Amino acid sequence: MSELRALLGAAAARMGTAAARAARTALRLLWPPSERHWAALFAAGVVALSVYGWWFYSALPARLPSTLDWRSAAVVLGRDARPGDAVALAPWWAERAREVLPAWLPVMAFPRFAGEDLVGVRRVWLLALPSAPGHRYDLAGDLTARAAAIAGPQRLGRLELTRYDLRAPTLPLAFLPDRLATATVSVGGHACARDARGVFHCPGPPFVVVAREVREVDYLPRPCLYAHPPPGAHLTIAFPAVPLGRALRGHTGIVGEAALVGVAPVRLSVKVEDQDAGTFEEPPAQPGWHPFQVDTVRHAGRSGTVTFDVSASDVERRHFCFDAYTLP
């Protein structure tokens, strides 16, 4: 044992000496660096980046899905998806899916899903381009954290399809923007007229309208009720016969670049069955899709009128948008 130790020690010493000699030689050759050394370093960099550049463009087609891959995804989803399903994209910008996939299937091009309610969605199909430059797995992580079961991934050429069955899907009793046709809308007690497209036009400036729209709030598409507050008055939207459950949940936001400015909040007061349920403020210059929630446990199992009152002390560019839905 001691002989082995001595042998190892001698070998280590020899190696150390050799390494020191090699380092001295290398230093003598390289230091001080001459013009040739710098040129060699420069040339090595050019060679390395050239090889990388050539490889990048050569490999790119094989990293991206082909037309056939997209068609395959459309066929699989057309066959296997069902109402209550939605498609998520990774990377989120791969929105060719909108053009290619079945039109009835919602596509959610969101950079992250943490904090998203995913209203009405039971299962999410994550359509990924795993080899595409810039692909990240954080979206898959968000969905995994919310999934009760995961099926896949299924390879479709350079696409990958994974199904996430949500553990606790948000399945509303009623999504109020979709019930606008049943609502009454008024400003200061004066009724607003509904046009053929279902848009309510209110007395006062032409921008005071209530419409069911998809609008951009903090860069994401939000199906919502567009309800611009009127100057010096309150805008009232009353939904009759809304099925009620344990809670009324919703979000508020200001559309587009107007969210960055503003001097006063937009106030949203909620009444359930003519009883005040809460008042919420959409703050100025704070872009975001801000959640609110009202406890409706005592009305659960019944239908009732839900009334929203929208107002602001300064209505300049208050392109207010909100959604609301009742939860069982």
Add this chain to the structure above:
Amino acid sequence: MPAAIAAALPRSAPRRIALGWAVATLVVAAASAPAQGIGRDESVYLVAAESYATFWGELARSPARALAGLERFFAVNHEHPALAKEVYGLTHALLTGLGLTSHLEGFRFGAFAFAALLSWLLAVAGFELAGTGGALLAPALFWTVPRHFYHAHPAALDLPIATLWLATALAYWRCIRDEGAPRRARLHAIAAGLAFGAAVSVKHNGWFLPPLLGAHWLATRLPALRAPGGRDRGRRALAVFGAMALLGPLVFIGSWPWLWHDTLPRLREYFTFHLQHENYSWHYLGRVMREPPFPVAYPFVVTALTVPAAVLLVLAGGFVHGLARLALAVRPSQREPGPAPAGALSASDELLLLLNALFPIALIAWPTVPHFGGVKHWMPAMPFLALLGARALVAAGRALWPARAGAVTALLAGLALVPAARAIAHVHPYGTAAYNELAGGAAGAAALGMQRQFWGDDVVGLLPQLNQHALSNARVWWQETTYLAVRAWQRDGRVRADLRWANAPEEADVSIWQYHQEFRDKEFRTWTAFAESPRPGEQARLPRPMAGLYLDEVPLVAIYARPGAWR
């Protein structure tokens, strides 16, 4: 080669190379231009160019009438000087008058001429810096950057100002450098004055040239004024800066008849416009920049993510090489008053190149200067970086294998340029969407949250589908593409004449959405406007694109249509 052609060619090698580069640039730009769309700015310049050309034609025929109608001819786009647009108007009038080109190509020939002039200047200056290798490589390093290649085509102002900036700096350089040749120095002084006048008559960037060149002169010549030859140096400075002070404003005002009346108020209006330029929203590293202070790193990061990687290293290496040469040149043992002999280290030469390579970028880096428009706003720096890079490649070849220096330089240059040329082939004609392999191309840049495109010209890729499928007399909302661009395409027969203009997606039958993060609401408004009413018991369906333009799977443009509006 026929004797007549050979006799017409320049005798000197650098001029032959420069001519070769100029012709090649003109031919390649002309051949590749029809694929490229009409950008927002260009569409306005086309109208201005035609209007200005009409004025000059009218002035030749009937001066009194032309001068009486001057306001009308020059009202369009009077926030920018006239010279480049007058050149475009001239080439358009000549070429379409002869029936040689389409209207758009006729205007753009002026832009190709500026691109050819830039190649010429780069080759000549490259030869002076690094011999034949420098003459061959400097234009190549500039043009193999996809965004520079893109800017060779539009009848816009950004490439012309880069060309004239270089021309002014080179003329100044020659004027202050030519010891013992006062006549040539005077000629170069006049050339500098004219080039400076042309530069400011193209774009306001040119006004930064005198202070920059003045700083260079003060740093390199002022200390040596009392040394032998100091009086000559003083005379040269007086000549070159005097020429710029005299000829610059003369060319500026002479070429811009808008200033012939109410000169001072209009000058004030012009400078105020540019000093208080609007800040456009711009997507950068995942956030939309809207108001100052903007990130100082912006132009450096965008350059690093758009210039092909190997070319980027060559340009950066050239800059470091220039810094090292400057450091060597100012060492006490090296410091000699006055300019250095040819080929020797010259602090003056190095400083001039380095200042011009850095200043336009540093100017845009300033946090209160508007940050938008990709690389075009600091493009005047890039020819100087190309010169420095070309010299570094030649120097590397010489240092690595002196006996085979040319072969080594050629090999290194090929390694740098070939992937870059491939990148151009990959992205053309969508140059404003070009990102390099360090960014991960268009896909990597989209994931990084970079601006996908600008100017609204990428829609050109979907014109065939639009022409084929849009319903007769359909109203089309073009989003970023201007009415003037659509009209120019219709004039050349590239967009169906029956298609009508819509001001908003709500008014349209067909909506052309061009991806801009800051305008995302416009796409969603299209969804709202074009959504079909849900059938009983069904969820509301959002419309889906009828056609899309994608670069490496990244959506650039999508066409939506109302039900029945897409055949």
